[in-house]
Amino acid sequence: MSKGKILSVVLIAAAFGVGNYYGGLNSSPVITSSSGGASFGGGYDKSQDQDASAEAVQQVQGEVRVVNDGESIMAAVKAANPGDTIQVMPGKYHETVYVDKEDIKIVGVIKEGARATMDGQGKLNDAILYSGNNFVVENMTITGYKGNGIMGQAGNNFIIRNNLIVDTGVYGIFPQLGKNGIVEHNVISGIEDAAIYVGMSDNIHVAHNEVFDSVAGIEIENSRHAIVENNYVHDNTGGILAFITPGLPIKTTYDVIIRNNFVVNNNTENFAIPGSTVAMIPAGSGIIVWAGDDVIIEGNIISNNKTGGILVSDHNSFGAGSNDPESEPNPDRTMILDNFMMNNGYDTIDEVKALLAIELKGSDSADIIKVGGGVDSCIINRHRYTTAGVSDWKECDFTNTKNIETYLLDKPVAPRDIDPSERGKIAYLGICTGCHTYTDRMIGPPVNIIQALYMDNPQGLADYIANPTKKREDYPEMPPQNYLDEGTRLAVAEYMLKTSN
Amino acid sequence: MLSRLLAAIWLPLSLTWFSLYSISSVASDFKLRSQCPPSFEKTSAGVCKLRTMYQFYDSVQGRGLGGTQTSLPEARDGFSPEKIDLGRYLFFDPLLSKDGSVSCASCHQPDKGFADGMDRSIGITGEKVSRSAPSLWNVAFLDRFFWDGRATTLEQQAMGPLFDPKEMGNTPEKLVADISANPVYKAMFTKVFDDKKVSVANISEALAAFQTSLISLNSRYDQYAHGYHQALSENEIKGLNIFRSFVARCAECHQPPLFTNNQIAVIGTPDPEGMAFDVGAEATFNDKRNRGGFKVPTLRNIAKTAPYMHSGKFDSLNEATDFYNKGRGHAVPEDEELLIHWHIWEPNLRPEEIDLIVEFLHSLNDESLTPQLPESLPSGLPVVDQKYAANKQLQQQLQQQEQQTIEGEEDDE
Numbered sequence: 001m002s003k004g005k006i007l008s009v010v011l012i013a014a015a016f017g018v019g020n021y022y023g024g025l026n027s028s029p030v031i032t033s034s035s036g037g038a039s040f041g042g043g044y045d046k047s048q049d050q051d052a053s054a055e056a057v058q059q060v061q062g063e064v065r066v067v068n069d070g071e072s073i074m075a076a077v078k079a080a081n082p083g084d085t086i087q088v089m090p091g092k093y094h095e096t097v098y099v100d101k102e103d104i105k106i107v108g109v110i111k112e113g114a115r116a117t118m119d120g121q122g123k124l125n126d127a128i129l130y131s132g133n134n135f136v137v138e139n140m141t142i143t144g145y146k147g148n149g150i151m152g153q154a155g156n157n158f159i160i161r162n163n164l165i166v167d168t169g170v171y172g173i174f175p176q177l178g179k180n181g182i183v184e185h186n187v188i189s190g191i192e193d194a195a196i197y198v199g200m201s202d203n204i205h206v207a208h209n210e211v212f213d214s215v216a217g218i219e220i221e222n223s224r225h226a227i228v229e230n231n232y233v234h235d236n237t238g239g240i241l242a243f244i245t246p247g248l249p250i251k252t253t254y255d256v257i258i259r260n261n262f263v264v265n266n267n268t269e270n271f272a273i274p275g276s277t278v279a280m281i282p283a284g285s286g287i288i289v290w291a292g293d294d295v296i297i298e299g300n301i302i303s304n305n306k307t308g309g310i311l312v313s314d315h316n317s318f319g320a321g322s323n324d325p326e327s328e329p330n331p332d333r334t335m336i337l338d339n340f341m342m343n344n345g346y347d348t349i350d351e352v353k354a355l356l357a358i359e360l361k362g363s364d365s366a367d368i369i370k371v372g373g374g375v376d377s378c379i380i381n382r383h384r385y386t387t388a389g390v391s392d393w394k395e396c397d398f399t400n401t402k403n404i405e406t407y408l409l410d411k412p413v414a415p416r417d418i419d420p421s422e423r424g425k426i427a428y429l430g431i432c433t434g435c436h437t438y439t440d441r442m443i444g445p446p447v448n449i450i451q452a453l454y455m456d457n458p459q460g461l462a463d464y465i466a467n468p469t470k471k472r473e474d475y476p477e478m479p480p481q482n483y484l485d486e487g488t489r490l491a492v493a494e495y496m497l498k499t500s501n
Numbered sequence: 502m503l504s505r506l507l508a509a510i511w512l513p514l515s516l517t518w519f520s521l522y523s524i525s526s527v528a529s530d531f532k533l534r535s536q537c538p539p540s541f542e543k544t545s546a547g548v549c550k551l552r553t554m555y556q557f558y559d560s561v562q563g564r565g566l567g568g569t570q571t572s573l574p575e576a577r578d579g580f581s582p583e584k585i586d587l588g589r590y591l592f593f594d595p596l597l598s599k600d601g602s603v604s605c606a607s608c609h610q611p612d613k614g615f616a617d618g619m620d621r622s623i624g625i626t627g628e629k630v631s632r633s634a635p636s637l638w639n640v641a642f643l644d645r646f647f648w649d650g651r652a653t654t655l656e657q658q659a660m661g662p663l664f665d666p667k668e669m670g671n672t673p674e675k676l677v678a679d680i681s682a683n684p685v686y687k688a689m690f691t692k693v694f695d696d697k698k699v700s701v702a703n704i705s706e707a708l709a710a711f712q713t714s715l716i717s718l719n720s721r722y723d724q725y726a727h728g729y730h731q732a733l734s735e736n737e738i739k740g741l742n743i744f745r746s747f748v749a750r751c752a753e754c755h756q757p758p759l760f761t762n763n764q765i766a767v768i769g770t771p772d773p774e775g776m777a778f779d780v781g782a783e784a785t786f787n788d789k790r791n792r793g794g795f796k797v798p799t800l801r802n803i804a805k806t807a808p809y810m811h812s813g814k815f816d817s818l819n820e821a822t823d824f825y826n827k828g829r830g831h832a833v834p835e836d837e838e839l840l841i842h843w844h845i846w847e848p849n850l851r852p853e854e855i856d857l858i859v860e861f862l863h864s865l866n867d868e869s870l871t872p873q874l875p876e877s878l879p880s881g882l883p884v885v886d887q888k889y890a891a892n893k894q895l896q897q898q899l900q901q902q903e904q905q906t907i908e909g910e911e912d913d914e
Contacts, residue, residue, distance in 0.1 A: 078730075098742050100569050100730070125746035131568035146849075147747035154560060154568025170747050177560070177567030202561050247842060249762040250562050275829050276843050323767070323790030323840055413559070425542070429552035431719055433539035434869040483729030501536070501543065 029383035034338040037399035044225045044255045073097045088116035099130040108139030120145030130155050138162045148174045157412040161185050171197045180409045184208045194219035200250040203407050215272040225255045225407035232262045237270045238285040239263040242292035246324035253292035260299040267306050280319040282307045282349050289331045291315050298337035309344035314372030330373035341367040355388040424491030438501050461493035531685050533583040538714040539870045551578045553718050566756040569726040576641040580710035583693045588711025596880035599670035608634040614805030620813025624668040633813040638801045641713035648795045648811040650765050651785040655709035673701045685879035717801045720867035740861025743854050750844045760800035766842045767794040770810045771832035793839045804863045818859045826850050
């Protein structure tokens with residue numbers, strides 16, 4: 001944060017005056033009991049989420065494939081069909097495993113504590129990349145990769161559980177662009193960005209993980225409807241982050257509940273790659289809300305973080321700033337409920353000291369620090385903490401989030417349901433019409449001639465599509481369309497035989 | 502193997518047959534087509550709606566990006582087939598330029614990936630303009646145009662080159678006068694537009710309609726994405742995995758299935774020697790944090806559009822890929838301070854990994870839905886230009902020879 005920015009913060013604070021809201025200098029503290037009271041009534045309404053109301057996916061139950069030490073996990077994935085489970089026996093595996101299939105489970109078998117270990121030996125990029133839906137990976141040990149331990153790309157309904165990920169590249173667990181996923185019971189350390197990084201995703205549950213010795217512990221970035229709970233987040237540079245990072249195609253973070261976590265001793269010197277978003281995090285940051293909206297922080301034990309317990313900032317006051325006109329830079333509606341906070345900010349940065357000084361607070365304690373813009377935030381029992389910048393925050397009208405058990409969906413997100421005729425039509429228009437028109441000669445013969453030949457024989461046409469032979473001297477041979485699955489080929493044939501233009 | 506070989510020959514050949522076909526069948530009276538282009542369905546309202554296999558999939562926030570099976574962002578479609586066809590004639594017609602010497606297609610040539618094979622394009626004055634011509638494939642999905650993102654619609658974009666003194670050099674008055682004076686165009690505009698007028702707005706709308714029909718979504722990568730994993734070779738799959746790994750991070754900005762995230766990124770690519778530093782999107786947004794920022798281009802048909810980057814600095818895909826491997830900000834001039842995108846770092850890829858990425862990028866080639874070139878134009882001017890026509894003829898001959906060779910080999914089998 002530059003001195004210029006600090007100065008502007010000082011001026012703004014002075015202009016509004018230092019508020020003596022509840023619990024101020026000469027009034028008795030308002031103590032709100034969090035054991036009773038109202039539960040959070042806002043947030044995510046599943047019934048308004050179109051994707052969430054889709055039919056449940058029928059997850060196929062397939063066969064179990066066993067991979068023994070010395071064999072290849074990837075070979076098993078290649079051979080697998082949707083629904084299959086790949087059991088990986090204890091041993092060492094040096095490979096990158098990619099899963100571009102639906103319904104695949106990779107399950108490490110733990111025998112008397114011995115685990116299946118994927119070791120990138122400092123050479124391989126990522127350990128596991130998945131893009132299929134309903135992907136499960138559990139019980140694996142991952143180490144020595146240059147990139148990520150487990151990276152998801154747009155796969156929905158994922159479960160990443162019970163994995164041990166140490167000393168591996170940039171992110172430990174990185175589901176990106178997925179909906180409805182669980183990251184739980186993982187132990188992750190030694191990551192130069194975030195141990196767990198949920199990016200551009202929706203409906204996520206991150207629970208019961210231990211993350212330590214990394215730059216960031218758990219990062220929720222450009223994601224919505226996420227709960228981070230019951231995690232042990234210690235000895236990182238920054239503990240738990242709710243960020244909107246500018247310049248990405250999905251622009252928002254909101255509906256994030258951070259509750260019942262241990263966020264302690266996050267004082268590790270920042271060892272991030274220069275230029276990365278987390279390189280700006282001062283060592284000793286417990287929880288950081290950076291432009292994220294509707295973030296609820298509740299029931300955490302936040303202690304011994306030397307810069308501050310909870311830092312709330314906009315894009316302009318902290319970090320490199322936003323060069324993205326579409327990303328809204330202010331953290332709106334931050335909601336801080338009861339948290340156990342102790343010994344935070346004991347060796348804080350000058351910028352935080354300056355903010356504390358404005359409110360005539362000492363400089364050896366900083367539990368909650370807010371800087372920059374943002375509206376409609378609230379807090380209860382503020383007298384418990386050393387704070388700066390929250391004096392104009394309202395009292396929250398609720399004390400707990402008990403009525404929100406999870407933001408996960410009741411049913412898995414279903415692939416878009418397309419009836420067979422639509423499938424045939426779309427494949428016909430998207431592919432076949434590159435070479436065929438209804439009545440005219442193009443690269444291939446006109447469709448009306450094909451109709452005359454195959455009128456009562458769609459299966460015959462489907463077979464021909466898969467394995468064409470040269471029929472006409474004056475036309476080039478058709479390339480096989482066997483990359484379309486059997487059902488689609490038949491659907492295309494049926495559509496082609498009934499289309500009239 | 503034979504089928505793969507044939508498929509590889511099929512695509513380039515298809516272009517040739519297209520051209521042959523067009524010569525024999527397009528009526529000389531310039532009748533506008535009533536059929537939608539390939540990949541479009543004509544609805545009961547008489548307009549063309551895009552249909553692709555990607556419409557089988559859903560995506561987070563409906564943005565359509567990221568994995569193999571994700572939907573596409575919403576596309577610009579819904580134009581009448583006649584409007585698209587009028588746009589096709591206009592696109593290829595040098596009548597749109599100040600002196601009838603260049604058309605839109607001069608810088609966006611169908612056989613050069615709808616770019617022009619130049620580091621920076623040459624406009625009507627014979628001088629190089631400041632930036633390279635971007636490909637037009639899949640522009641229907643974009644909402645930012647020009648390297649610096651200064652236009653938000655294709656119509657707005659069209660005004661740039663039409664009226665830039667260094668590009669097509671025209672004025673709105675002369676453009677409308679020239680097209681109005683042509684009876685064929687006059688009749689076409691009357692038929693296509695409700696207001697029956699030849700106007701700048703209608704000209705740019707027709708051009709937009711045509712450009713939204715340039716769809717490239719049937720590459721071998723797409724076959725892979727739809728579940729046919731044999732469509733890519735082992736090396737191409739390795740390349741795909743490096744491409745999308747978080748070490749190389751290519752896919753973070755060039756996100757499938759469009760292979761662009763349609764954002765502005767500051768990556769610090771160098772300008773050619775002797776050229777002033779190009780501030781890029783700083784000017785668009787009046788924000789110095791966007792200094793040196795340019796639009797992330799699609800990688801669809803990228804193998805066809807060398808040289809690369811906004812100023813054509815790199816001659817090959819290898820060089821362009823290697824730029825990212827050389828370290829964050831390595832080419833930024835000493836007196837410049839740029840806010841380089843955080844995805845740019847120093848991935849330390851091995852040379853063979855760069856080769857594999859390049860090999861993968863070739864699997865994004867798909868020109869199966871290339872539109873037909875008009876055989877002749879209402880203005881009577883040459884289609885694209887003479888050089889282009891000569892090139893086409895040469896290609897045609899080469900491909901016929903190739904085909905004969907292969908047929909000979911088949912007979913041997």
